Amino acid sequence: MATHTSPLKNVLVTGGAGYIGAILPCSHVVYVLQKTRQYKVISIDNNHNSNPAALDRVSQLSKSELPADATEIDIQSTEIDSHKCDLTQPDQVRAVxxxxxxxxxxxxxxxxxxxLSHVPKTNTSCPFSFSKAYKAVGESSEIPLTYYANNVAASVSLLQIMAEYDCHRIVYxxxxxxxxxxxxxxxxxxxQMHAYSPYGRTKIMVEHIIEDLCHSxxxxxxxSLRYFNPAGAHPSGQIGEDPRGRPGNLLPLLAHMAVGRVKDATLKVFANDYPTPDGTCVRDYLHxxxxxxxxxxxxxxxGPDSNVFDPEATDFYKAYNLGKGKGMSVLQIVEAMRKATGFDYKYEIVGRRRGDxxxxTxxxxxxxxxxxxxxPQDLETMCRDLWNWQTKNPFGYGECY
Incomplete structure (x- = not known):
């Protein structure tokens, strides 16, 4: 990769230390930004659902990939300004x-x-269950004020502080x-957007708020990026998904079963009578x-040189889906992980779950x-990279946060 001498652009990443609570790809986003050698990452995270060690590994990984003739700016791009900061506390965000x-x-x-461990009533996550562990269904319906405070109110506060400091660009x-x-x-x-849980509605609300702001x-x-089911890990095995407690998503659960972190487990698959190739529910996975x-x-x-936005548009706001455009069924995922790990997964078909x-896709x-x-990366690669991460880090970034 070419070296760079132009000044780095400071980019703040909220939740920078996580895969997020095992759902979103924060540490991997930081890594990809660093690879450009054009951005300086500022991470803010309260570390509730993440481990600060993830950022240390990202930085080490980026440094290891620098060319021999790396400039001082290249080196600076691999360093992360990390701040322990709670988005629900405006004074902490403003201080950053x-x-x-x-x-x-x-x-x-x-x-x-x-x-937290969200799974909305209309479940866009995988339709499976781990016996005794599937307690997250409807969580946002049980504690809606927590979701609205953390996802909506905190986002409004962030946007207000951005405006105060002449920062007017955001990827949501x-x-x-x-x-x-x-x-x-x-x-x-x-x-048409129409969510069935407080969690989903918070996402719609924040999208509308940002769009209204751009229009004003x-x-x-x-x-805004609407994405589906991220999976896999960095091929080095240095950074990956590290959920707290029992995983609430299918692929990390299968990895934990194979590595022995989840013992004596039977996967419960909710129904095999859907109008899909094998009767089980289909979801869109991407690396x-x-x-x-x-x-x-x-x-x-x-950026100012982008041609994504029409200069004559009434506002500069766009929303995009990020996915492969190809769905995979629950049983296809189980079989792919069986091939990657060699583990003999046991599963049981049970009745349909309401909302699935x-x-x-x-x-x-x-x-x-x-x-x-x-x-471009296929399911085999996702499973291989996930298993590589899990075997090298059987307890994630450490047993304790």
Missing amino acids: FEAYGKGGIWGVVHIAVSS SSSATVYGTPPIIPIPETT DRKWRAV VLDLASGHLLALNAL VPDL ADPSLAQKELGFTA
């Missing part, structure tokens, strides 16, 4: 912006959310949950590094056309 001054932060990648990590039960598969961005003030540029690259493309689209949708064609987004 104050440290860089007005105009000192070029843009924000807003990934941090209150995911949204979710496929905004689509509820979609009438069309694969799902285009034109699908043309200084703002924003992209976490492909997803992270989508964040980079979205961030680049906010047969097929949630993205139509990523708009992101492909306008951002140049691609997701």
Whole structure:
């Protein structure tokens, strides 16, 4: 990779230390930003659902990939300014912006959310269960005020502070949950947003807030990324998904079963009578590094030289799906992990679960056309990289946070 001498752009990443609560690809986004040698990452994270060691590993990994003739700016791009900061505490967030001054932060990648162990009533996650462990269904319905405070109120506060410090560029990590039960598969961005849980509604609300802000003030540029099921890990095995407690998503659960962190487990698959090739529910998986690259493309689209936005548009706001556009069933995932790990998974078919949708597959064609987004890595690669991470880090970043 070529060396760089131009000044780095400061980019703040919320939730920078996580995969996030095992849902979102924060540490991998930081890594992909660093690879460009064009951005200086400022991470803010309260470490509730993440481990600071992840950022140390990202930095080490980026340093190891520097060319022999790396410039001082190249080296600086591998260093992360990390701040323990709670987005629900405006004074803490403002202090970070104050440290860089007005105009000192070029843009924000807003990934941090209150995911806790979220699975909305209309489940866009995988339709499976681990015996005794599936207690997250409807969590946002049980504690809605927590979700609205952490996801909506904190986002509004962040946007207000950004405006105070002349920072008007934001990439927002949204979710496929905004689509509820979609009438069309694969799902285009034109699908009406209609979530069935407080978690999903918080995503819709923040999207609308950002769009309204862009419409009210043309200084703002924003992209919302609606993505589906990130999977895999960096091929080095240095960074990956490290969920707290029992995993709530299918692939990390299968990895934990194979490595022995989850013992005497039987996977419960909710029904095999759906109108899908093998009767089990289908979800759109994409490699976490492909997803992270989508964040980079979205961030680049906010620059002054980007042609993503029509200069005559009434606002500079876009929303894109990020997915492979190809769904995989629960049983296909189990079989792929069986091949990757050699582990003999036991599963049991049980009845349908209320709210499950047969097929949630993205139509990523708009992101492909306008951002140049691609997701080339296949399911075999996702499973191989996940298993490589898990075997090298059987207890993640450590047994205790």
